[in-house]
Amino acid sequence: MKTFTEHDSLQRYSLAGSTMGTRYTAVLYAASGFDSSAVTTDLQQAVDKVDQQMSTWKPDSELMRLNGADCGQWLAVSDELIWVLSSALLISKESEGAFEIGVGALVSACGFGPQAPSLNLPGRQAGAGDVLEIDPDNSRVRKHAPITLDLNGIAKGFAVDQLARCLDRHAIESYLVGIDGEMRASGVKADSRDWCVALEKPIKGRREVLGSLELSNTSIATSGDYRHWRERDGVVFSHTMDPKTGAPLASDLASVSVLCTSCMYADAWATALLVQGLERGRLMAKAQGLSAIFVVRDGAELREVTVGL
Template identity: 55%
Template sequence: MSTDGQRYSLNGETMGSRYTAMFYADPGLDTDVISRRLADAVGRVDQQMSTWKVDSDLNRLNTAPEQEWLSVPKELTTVLAAALRVSQQSSGAFDIAVGDLVDAWGFGPGEQSVNEQTLAATSLRPRLSTSAALVVDPQRNQVRKRAPLQLDLNGIAKGFGVDELARCLEGFGITRYLVGIDGEMRASGVKPDAQPWVVAIEKPCRGVREVMGVMELSDAAIATSGDYRQWVEVGGQSYAHTMNPVTGAPLRNPLAAVSVVAASCMLADAWATALLVLGDVEGPRLAQERGMDALFVLHDGEQFKEISIVGGQLQAHIETRPIDPPLTVSPAKP
């Protein structure tokens, strides 16, 4: 199928947000089948990995007894195995065994009563890392818990959903596309005029949605984690939804947001969370060591500052501007 022709745009609801798919294909393409396949692809991810669906495969794993092998879908096995790798490579900064913390702080399903006593008890509870407590067998698509775990895949599942959108389009022979779920995006090829796809980088401000800059993207994915989308007020303090598995509480560091460019959106999603948890010193250091492409946005009084790393090389620290010139990056391989 030629991909130099008409521009198409499809979208729908998923994972409490919306997915989008823009692509170029032959004029007159029947998009009904593609629309259904896209919806089915993200629907499977949501049904398997949502903590909000009582009958999801993830919740089935959360309630399964310890020391027993549980068969799970291939997609869930893939995500769990990737989560364990990123956890090990980030020294535990990315950890999916934080479901109890997410619930205790009011970010999970249902209506939780958030109070300082409950939070204190949760943060002091002894914790096992996912790497120590979860065994994944990708060949048999089976999982075994060594200890009680409440897993939460919100830091990686959406990125995997974007990758599934990409695989869906490629199954139709479409090779020039930009797909996304909320702010997680993946691009393939270039547009017919040979220009790369352009995606917006959101300014990490609570309560407003403004563009901080734009990035050119081709054959790569981008994901962002930050403190500005979901938060809760407890005891007069504001806490963001990303959990620190070491402290057993939400993050408290100078970072407002981290964007990561990687070969897959699943990895970009997980690493954006990991680097956010690591903070403004250890995060950039690890990104450089691993040769990553990452943008760190720091709170600086009433302003923001950026630390930009491209191909593992530290760029100049600059203050943000309302809209920056496009930044072209190549896919890293964390």
């Protein structure tokens, strides 16, 4: 394949498709005559594959087969699921349990899964790291106790990384790919300027821009309480779960955005830092060498606190 350079006449292409209940987007620069249909097909296949591996909304996904497997039963799974599960357990350990994929029962009880909400919260449960055994050499995994896994805090970021890998295979050097607020940028635009992305205000029910960031060869992911939430009898339930309390997260910290090379890691760490709260989250971001933006509700005002930027 040809590698496009600054000496070629570059044109802007905008591609998109459906995935994970929302849409992916890919904006890229390539030479005139670029076959966008072939790349669109590959991009769609990439996100469809992740959805089939890690969705909690598809009863036949690899993740749901694992959730339904008997304890002690080895289950053969894809290398991609092995990688995401292993990464999730590592980040859980590094975040002192703030990032936890074993909260599927809690997520469902609060109405953020395919089942009807029960609000019968299961309480604090064992972490996935205590229950899950991963055998990467043989691409298999098993549970040693009942647990319901949920990868919604990491799978979308992984899917963005897969979109990026797809464009890399097509020798495209300048692009911005994203799924909702999870985005990954490569290179610069045709005018040699970095990619510019908006940071959203964490306001329920409407979308406003808080600020903007310039990205090149990096990813950004945001976790917050303003996009997905439920209200019942005047009580608001966040879609982010606090593993330490076994209940939806309740905090003045409205959102956290994390920047790092991998969108998967940015996605998971944004959740972890949100769960930790501002003070512990700031210390943890510094200890991990992460760049992060914390947005705190201070009465009716929003206050930004940055680390590593």
